Amino acid sequence: MPEPPVPHGLDARGFIEREGSLARVPHAFRPVVAAARDRLLDAFGTRLHSAYLYGSIPRGTARVGRSDLDLLVALLDEPADDDREAVRALGEALDKEFPQIDGVGTLLYSRARLLSDPETYDLGWFVACLCTPLLGDDLAEYLPRYRPDxxxxxxxxxxxxxxxxxxxxxxxxxxxxxxxxxxxxxxxxxxxxxxxxxxxxxxxxxxxxxxxxxxxxxxxxxxxxxxxxxxxxxxxxxxxxxxxxxxxxxxxxxxxxxxxxxxxxxxxxxxxx
Structure with a gap:
């Protein structure tokens, strides 16, 4: 049996380290991220609790013309069909305007859903470990630390x-x-x-x-x-x-x-x- 790669990605106490940061966003993608931030504020205003990047762009591994822009949006209330249409239209506009990305994917949830008990080890973990804060109050502050169990x-x-x-x-x-x-x-x-x-x-x-x-x-x-x-x-x-x-x-x-x-x-x- 082949040996697996040496384990990593954990801190000294064995918890999964949060990956990604705004500092790692490659220069070519920074205008896209800035536009996404501004347009999310325009689209949701005071209903927006927070927004996050995830995927290759905040990890610093994105490829120009090949990588997509991945966003997660948390609203103060439950998303409606109009909200889902808004993020779909926002994604289409960004994709057309910025050739350095190949599509936009946006996850849309309420703050209550992301912090709910059933989602603690699914969406909660996703936010706390795989998402990079872009706007608002970071929900990771309200979530536990996670082990790869x-x-x-x-x-x-x-x-x-x-x-x-x-x-x-x-x-x-x-x-x-x-x-x-x-x-x-x-x-x-x-x-x-x-x-x-x-x-x-x-x-x-x-x-x-x-x-x-x-x-x-x-x-x-x-x-x-x-x-x-x-x-x-x-x-x-x-x-x-x-x-x-x-x-x-x-x-x-x-x-x-x-x-x-x-x-x-x-x-x-x-x-x-």
């Missing part, structure tokens, strides 16, 4: 079996469009690699957001599936529009990973919605 693994990615039917519907909706399949390959590849990594995360006892390293860590514990996750990691960075890739995800790798996850960590606790 089985509880965190279960509550972050223990719902893959529930997602697979929705993925099949999304694949069917693309028809024969290679252009429509490419973002699906990127999204599903990343999700499967992260799920594979968190499956073994408690054994490795570390944290990383690098897809290739995630795949290497996973492969050290499941060598029979290592090549599949390495390919998925590459497609997470450089997606293809091949239908057979998507079929393999929902017919083979995804079901196997969901079953193994449930065996090792259990199933994610149901959410109110």
């Amino acid at each position: 089985s509880l965190l693994a279960r509550e972050t990615n223990g719902d893959l079996a529930l997602l697979l039917p929705r993925w099949r519907e999304r694949i069917a909706s693309t028809g024969d469009s290679e252009k429509a399949r490419r973002p699906l390959v990127r999204f599903m590849s990343r999700h499967l690699v992260r799920t594979g990594f968190t499956l073994v995360m408690p054994r490795w006892n570390g944290w990383t957001s690098d897809l290739r390293e995630m795949a290497e860590v996973f492969g050290a514990y499941y060598p029979e599936r290592a090549a599949e996750l390495r390919r998925a990691a590459e497609y997470g960075y450089e997606p293809v529009g091949a239908p057979d890739v998507l079929r393999s995800y929902v017919d083979d790798l995804g079901p196997w990973l969901a079953a193994e996850y449930a065996r090792v960590h259990g199933v994610k606790a149901p959410r109110p919605d």
Whole structure:
């Protein structure tokens, strides 16, 4: 069995260190981030509690013309359909205006949802460890510290079996469009690699957001599936529009990973919605 990479990503007490900072935003992406900040304030005004960056841009690893802008927005009240339309329109405008990004993804929740007990080890962990504060009061101040344990693994990615039917519907909706399949390959590849990594995360006892390293860590514990996750990691960075890739995800790798996850960590606790 190959040796996994040396664990890292934890502080001296064994808690996951928060990744990313505004200081790490590459120079080419700073105008995009500034525009996003200003437009979020214009869109939500006093209803905005806080906003965050996540992904490659605040980690300093974004690639010009290849990386997307990832945002999380917390409102003081529950988002409505008009709010979701507002962030969709904001993302489309930023994507058209700034060629250095390849799309915008915005998560939209209420402050109460992000701080709720059911989300403590899912969305709460995501905000506290993977999000970089951009605007407002940092919700991480109200959340616990997190270790890479089985509880965190279960509550972050223990719902893959529930997602697979929705993925099949999304694949069917693309028809024969290679252009429509490419973002699906990127999204599903990343999700499967992260799920594979968190499956073994408690054994490795570390944290990383690098897809290739995630795949290497996973492969050290499941060598029979290592090549599949390495390919998925590459497609997470450089997606293809091949239908057979998507079929393999929902017919083979995804079901196997969901079953193994449930065996090792259990199933994610149901959410109110």
